[in-house]
Amino acid sequence: MLGSFNEKKPKNKEENPENKSLKSLKGKLTKHQNLIGLWLFLLINVAGLGLVFALQLVQMVQIGRVANKPPATLVEKGDGTGLLTDAIPASQRTPRAIQRFTSDILTALFTVTPVLETQEGLTQGDGFDTGITIPRKEGNVNNRVTVNAYVASVAAIAPGFRDQFLSKLADITPPNSFNGTTQVLFKIDFLGNPIPVDGKSDEWTVTVVGTRYIIESQSGGSRRSPEPEPFKQVIYLKSVNPQFNPLPEISTNIQERVADITKIGLQITKMTPLDTTTPQGGDFLELPAQPQPQPTQPTEEE
Numbered sequence: 001m002l003g004s005f006n007e008k009k010p011k012n013k014e015e016n017p018e019n020k021s022l023k024s025l026k027g028k029l030t031k032h033q034n035l036i037g038l039w040l041f042l043l044i045n046v047a048g049l050g051l052v053f054a055l056q057l058v059q060m061v062q063i064g065r066v067a068n069k070p071p072a073t074l075v076e077k078g079d080g081t082g083l084l085t086d087a088i089p090a091s092q093r094t095p096r097a098i099q100r101f102t103s104d105i106l107t108a109l110f111t112v113t114p115v116l117e118t119q120e121g122l123t124q125g126d127g128f129d130t131g132i133t134i135p136r137k138e139g140n141v142n143n144r145v146t147v148n149a150y151v152a153s154v155a156a157i158a159p160g161f162r163d164q165f166l167s168k169l170a171d172i173t174p175p176n177s178f179n180g181t182t183q184v185l186f187k188i189d190f191l192g193n194p195i196p197v198d199g200k201s202d203e204w205t206v207t208v209v210g211t212r213y214i215i216e217s218q219s220g221g222s223r224r225s226p227e228p229e230p231f232k233q234v235i236y237l238k239s240v241n242p243q244f245n246p247l248p249e250i251s252t253n254i255q256e257r258v259a260d261i262t263k264i265g266l267q268i269t270k271m272t273p274l275d276t277t278t279p280q281g282g283d284f285l286e287l288p289a290q291p292q293p294q295p296t297q298p299t300e301e302e
Contacts, residue, residue, distance in 0.1 A: 112184035155261035
């Protein structure tokens, strides 16, 4: 039995070549997997660092904008309350400010009430708005406009367009508006967004569509309203330097109204009909373009 322990064990058979190739292939795959995992880890870290850098850059840009922005100004009113204002370039106006100015001015120009709201310094009779007489143009039947319309035109219409506008406005104002028997209501149905004129930052156009209603009083207290009159115009506006001249201690309501309008810093420079294919532009205030006077050329003396 002892001899059996001293017997030599038989040698293992040689390993199959196919097994060797499989083991070699598995080893290579393991190395590739390790390399791919390492590269993915590096890419994720680089992407994370890039994202952090981008966020830091955006934050620095925002901080720079805030640092360079003009500081807001706190304006204290007479009653002790305050308003926080923000600085904008002198020639620019916000779309909301332009739309509100256009709406308020057109309503003041075309609305006729029988009672004069601002009375100081103006002649009136029996409490009615007796109007203001303007120079009569050739072909005009009427040459009076209401005080409210005149005040609004002085404050909000550019001098080069004011005479033409007032002449047309006087011609379409009902004569009975000045004795309290006729009222005119103006309603805006559409107010477009301001569009810059030829890329200019201080001039805009606003499309306005509205309706004018004339209400006439008759004997017996009844009222008659003719057919509504449409208004379809393109309003041209420009920014002007606001006027902040202080009013005198004793000032009239008209002076205060003019000051309130002019401090907005906008003026109407022109109106053109929106629809040029129908007679009178399709509205009650069609304004033909005024011919520009041609300069005379000096002639040579013979």
